[in-house]
Amino acid sequence: MSAAATAPLIFNAIPVFADIEEDYFCLDPKAIETRITSKTRAIIVVDLFGLPYAEEINLIAKKHGLLVIEDTAQAPGATLNGKAAGTLGDMGVYSLNYHKHIHSGEGGVIVADNEELAEKCRLVRNHAEAVVEAKEGTVKEKLCS
Numbered sequence: 001m002s003a004a005a006t007a008p009l010i011f012n013a014i015p016v017f018a019d020i021e022e023d024y025f026c027l028d029p030k031a032i033e034t035r036i037t038s039k040t041r042a043i044i045v046v047d048l049f050g051l052p053y054a055e056e057i058n059l060i061a062k063k064h065g066l067l068v069i070e071d072t073a074q075a076p077g078a079t080l081n082g083k084a085a086g087t088l089g090d091m092g093v094y095s096l097n098y099h100k101h102i103h104s105g106e107g108g109v110i111v112a113d114n115e116e117l118a119e120k121c122r123l124v125r126n127h128a129e130a131v132v133e134a135k136e137g138t139v140k141e142k143l144c145s
């Protein structure tokens, strides 16, 4: 889906493609490592047709110090080894556009089990214009305390 490929461009990152595997059409773990360079920051995996990505990709990411961003737009409700799709990587992204199983016209949901990543998402969502909570040492904290 074009959104998964073009999202990095918004942040001046260059997407590098790797092939899919033929049984599930998700990213092929065997195709990833030759594509990783010193500039690689994350692996974007797309859960497709209700099937989560291969978990061994997490091991590859860990080995190279990369984040796994899971595009769960086509697999909300899917599970792998008892874990919900969208929670398998470092962050999961769900689409709520009109064509999805759960829709609100437009919009989406990001889940992250990491407060720093979650905060970055809250800032990006809000054009980085406001910190959601007063942070220690910030102007907002000084003004609000």
Ligand SMILES: *Cc1c(COP(=O)(O)O)cnc(C)c1O
Binding pocket: 001, 003, 004, 046, 071, 073, 074, 094, 095, 096, 097, 106, 107, 108
């Ligand atoms: C629909 C879809 C998206 C993008 O959804 P938007 O909310 O319209 O940006 C991204 N990835 C996949 C796999 C999708 O199916």
